[in-house]
Amino acid sequence: MALVDITSSAPDFDSDPHSFYAALRAAGPVHQVRGPGPERDAYWLVVGYEEARQALTHPGLLKDWRNSGLFPDIEPSAAGSNMLEADPPHHTRLRRLVAREFTARRVEALRPRVQRITDELLDAMAGRPERSADLVEALAFPLPMTVICELLGVPDLDRERFRRWSNEIVAPRPETTNEEAFVQLTLYLTELVAEKAESPGDDLLSALIRTRDEDGDSLSPDELIGMAFLLLVAGHETTVNLISNGVRALFAHPDQLAALRADCDGLLAGAVEEMLRYDGPVQNATYRYAAGDVELGGVLIPSGSVVLASLAGAGRDPDRYAEPDVFDIRRAPGGHLAFGHGLHFCLGAPLARMEGRIAIRSLLERFPALEADPAGGPLEWIPGTLMHGVTRLPVRW
Template sequence: MPVVDISSGAEDFAADPYSFYAALRAAGPVHRVGGGPSDDAPCWIVVGYEEVRQALNHPSLLKDWRHSGTFPGLEPTAANSNMLESDPPRHTRLRRLVAREFTSRRVQEMRPLVERTTAGLLDAMAARPERAADLVGALAFPLPMTVICELLGVPDLDRERFRHWSNAVVTPVPGVVGNEAHLHLSGYLAELVARKADHPGDDLLSALIRTRDEDGDSLSPDELIGMAFLLLVAGHETTVNLISNGVRALLAHPAQLAELRADPGKLLDGAVEEMLRYDGPVQNSTYRYAATDVELGGVVIPAGAVVLASLAGADRDPGRFPDPDVFDIHRAPQGHLAFGHGLHFCIGAPLARMEGRIAVRALLERFPDLAEDPAGGPPQWLPGSLMRGVSSLPVRW
C-alpha cells in the first residue's frame, strides 16, 4: 500500500481536500499515510463513514498522547489535562464534572449575548463607507470569542495575542507541535483560575471551580486549566470556521441562498446542518493511538500506530450521503460527524449551533445583497489537516 503524505500543505490539497479523500475512499476506507506527528510511529487515516464512526468510539484507539510514546521529549503542560486528551475512566470523570455546569440551560442563557454581540458587529460592518469587510475579522472570529470569554468570565483577554496562541495550537507549522503556545496559554490560564478561585463570579469557570459530585470529587487546578484551555480554543475555533465556511458555501450557491433568505424559519436549522456536513470546521480528528492491533474496514492497524479519523472524508461518503459533493440545504438530517461521535462528541455543539444560526440569519437579513468581494483575491486556506477554513473571507454589499 503506497504511503500518501498529507502534511505537505500543497495548495491543491488545501483548496479541495475532498477530492483527495474521495480518491482514497474509492480504494478503501483505511490507508497508511505520511506526515504524522512522529517519524517513529506509522500514521493511518480512516475516510469511510462507518469506519470513522467506529474509530471515534473504539476502546483501543486512545487519546492520551502522554502514554503513547509518540512525542519523545515533549513535556505536557497543564493545558493537556483536558477531556479531549484523556481516556476512560479519567475522561468519564472529567466529562461528568463539566457536564454538571455546562448545561443546556446555561447555553440558552447565552442567547441574548449572542444576539446582542452579533447585532453590534453587524452595525460596525454596516457603518463601513467602503461597504466591504473581511467577514472572518468582522464577525466570524469576534462573535464566538466574545461569547466564550463571557462564558468563562475572561474580561481582559488580549484577543490578538490569544488568536496567535490558538492558531499555533490548531494550525501548527508542519513539524512543530505548538508546545510554546501551550505553555503561554497554560501560564495565562493558571493565573485566571487563581483569580477566579479568590474572586468567583457567575461564569462557567467559577462554577467549575466550585462544583463537586456526589462523592465530593472536584477538578484539580491543572484540570481546571485544561478545561479552560479546551473550551477557549475548541469553543471559538470551530465556530469561526462554521460561520465562515457556511457563508462561503451559501454565497457559492445563490439559488439556495435566495431560498434561505425567503424562508429562514423553515430552512435555517437544516442549512446549518448541511454547512457542517458539506464543509465542516474540523477536517480530521485529533490523533488517536492504537493500544492494540485494531481492525477497521478489513485493514489491521498495528499497535503503536497513530490514527486520524477524517470527519471531512466521512461526511462526503456516498455510501451514507447521496450526491455528497452537492450542497443541499434541503438534505434530510443523516447524522453527520462534524462534531465527532461517541465519548468525545463535542460538548459545545449546542452553543456552536446556536451561534451559527443566529449569526447566519442576522447577516443575511442585514445585508440582502451580500457577495464575495472579487477584489479580495484567492482564498487563504488554513494550514494543516486539522481545521478546515480560510484565514479571511472578503465580502461586499
C-alpha cells in the first residue's frame, strides 16, 4: 500500500483537512500515511466512522507507548503519567481516582462562574471603540483558560507563557521540537503540585491530592503532575477551537446563524453538537500502538504499527451521516466521536459543552450584528494533524 502524504506540508491541508480525509475515505476506511520527516514516521490512519469507533475501543491497540516496545530510548516523564497514555488496569485506577473529584456536581457548580467570566469578556469586547476584535484573543481562549485555571486552583498562572507551551505541545511546527515546552511545563507543574500539597485549597487539584480510594489508594506525585498536565492542556485547547470553529461555521452558513438567533433555546444544544461533528477541535485521536496484528475495515495493520483514529474523518463519513458536508444545526447528533469513545471518552466533555453553549449564546445575544471582519486579514491555521482551528478570528459588529 502506497504511503499518502497527509501533513501540513501538503498544500491546503491545515485550512481544509476534511477534503483530504474525504479523498482517503472514498478509497477505503484505513490507509497508511506519513507525517513530517522521513518514511519511518509512517502510521495508519482510520477515516471511516465505524472503523474509527472500533479503533478507539480495540483491545489490541494500546495507549501506553511504554508498553509498545517502539521507543526504547525515550525516558518517561511525569507529564506522561496520565489517563490518556495509560491502558487498563492502570487507566481504570487513574480514571476512578480522578472521577471521584471531577464530578458532574462540581462541573455544574461552575455554571454561574462560567457565565460571569463570559459576560466580563464580552463587556470588554463591547467597550472597544473600533467595534472589532480577534475573537480567539477576546473570548475563545481566555474563557476556557480562566475556567480550567480556577477549577484547578492556579489563577495566577502566566497565561501567555502557558499558551506558548501548550501551542508548542499540541501543534508543533514541522521545523520545531516541543521537547523544551514539555520540560518547562513539567517543571512548573512539579512546583505547583508541591505547593498545593503544602497549602491545599478547595480546588480540584487539592482534592486530587487528598483523594483516597476505598483501599487507601491515591495518586502518586508523578500521577498528580500528569493529571494536572492533561487537565490544563486538554481543558482549554479543545474548547478554544470548539468556540472559534463553531462561530466560523455559523458565519459561513448565514441561514443557520439566522435560525439559531431566532430560536436559541430550542436549537443551541443541537447546534453545539453539530459544530463538534462538522468541524470539531480535535482532528485525530492521539496515538495508539498495535500490540499484535489488527484488522480494521478489511485492512491488516501489522504488529508494532502506530494508529490514529480520525475523529474529523469519522464526523463526515457518508455511510454514517446523510449529506455529511452540510452544516445543519437541526441534525440529529448521531453519536459523533468528537470527544472520543469507550474507555478514553473525554472526562471533560460536560464542561466543554457547557462552556461552548454559554459562549455561543452569550456572544450572539450580546452582538446581534456580529460578523467576520475581512479587514482582519487572512486566517492563520493551527498546523499539524492533532488540532484543527485558527490562531485568530477577526470579527466586527
